[in-house]
Amino acid sequence: MIQKPKGTYDVNGEYGKKILYIEKIISALMEKYNYQYFRTPIFEASELFHRGVGESTDIVSKETYNFVDRGKRDMTLRPEGTAGIVRSFIENKMYGDATQPIKAWYYGPMYRYEQPQSGRFREFYQFGVEVLGTNDPISDAEIISIPVTLYRLLGLKEIKVKINSLGDSESRATYRDALVNHFKPHLGILCEDCQKRYEVNPLRILDCKVDADKEIMQHAPVMIDYLNEESKNHFKQVQAYLDVLEIDYEVNPNLVRGLDYYTNTVFEVEAAVEGFGSQNVLCGGGRYNNLVETIGGPAVPATGFAIGMERLITALDFEKITLEEDNGIDVYVIPVTEAEKSYALYLTQTLRLNGFKVDMDYLDRNVKSNFKQADRLNAKFAIIIGEEEMKNKELTIKNNITHEEFKIEEIYVVNFLDEKLGEEHV
């Protein structure tokens, strides 16, 4: 048997309904926030991610799906969405648009070659947002408010927002030096991974779980003390605006994030449900004021986030949230014998065009089995068509819930169903 590739999954049935429902909520929400929809290629020149996301990040250095195409170009399946959006922003010279900032949202699959586990796939979907062209702390707060609002709309309660500031380039450099000086004499007692982090990206030592309890971690310099005035003010204002938006958050000085491009505000939204597992970061993001320039555009400040769809759905399951969905169909049409099949098809189509959710028998089942099928499909009504009905154009309609039975002339069926089903159908 041919199996699906490792770390991928098929969507169908209930899961499919759920996904479509969430997608609808997301696009409606983005409309209210007035963001424009972006769609960029799933593969890009590998260089984009090397320069954009950063050589020192795991997702680029050891998790990319890359290939050389027939024209000998080095391509990579996108491991995240921001780099593509920024590339598109630059290539379309959107920094010159009259309307600023550019507020973009995207939704689609991302690819990372990792060991799959709970809440983690090799092909996974992200919904993300980027605001390009402003350094206003209001945009930082707004960015944080989007996932929070989405989670609220979907009914998630057990979530926690964590924020931190990495400062601008200047503050970050000073802090980096301070960290290096702090850890240098004690390198030996740090774990193997941290030794590497020390070389590549010392900030990452801070969120190491292995070394978290060691004493030198307790005394490590704290980023916030190294922020220059400007960065400090920026962070303060972000917090003030979050208060205005009535968003609960926790400042976590050890929140660092794994992608190289972040500056100033960074944040994560965690699932705080008991037993969720280790992949509990539902959403991550922050400001990246140097990225546009790094990729080859002008110096444009920007901020954004990404939400993992699979984790979002897992979180909904964990909180036992069932989304508002109308399960089941309005009418199931049952031809008694083959002679009534064509008429049943005609009736089915007529009702569909009148706005009802309708299905019919495709397998020449007997009436008994068809009633079972109607139950399985959660049909509210069953219409039985036999010789008599077809001849007299008077249909037998049975309410599947109350078991009431009606004889209705064909021309009044739509009226009848409208009345019975009320406003439910659209």
Place this chain on the structure above:
RNA sequence: GCGAUGUUGGUGAAGUGGUUAACACGGUAGAUUGUGGUUCUAUUAUGCGUCGGUUCGACUCCGAUACGUCGCCCCA
């Protein structure tokens, strides 16, 4: 990349080195050839992830591999 664990029908699953792979649900047909969701009867895996090995013989033992699940790392 490292570690743990699993893989039996449409589904949930039991099971043993040896002729017909338990049970339940579901499906199909019938008892009731136009009315169901109760009951009864029959039927429903020549096959136990894949490939190789041990054996007179393996679904059951061994090895490899694929995929699943769960950790680590990292991330959404």
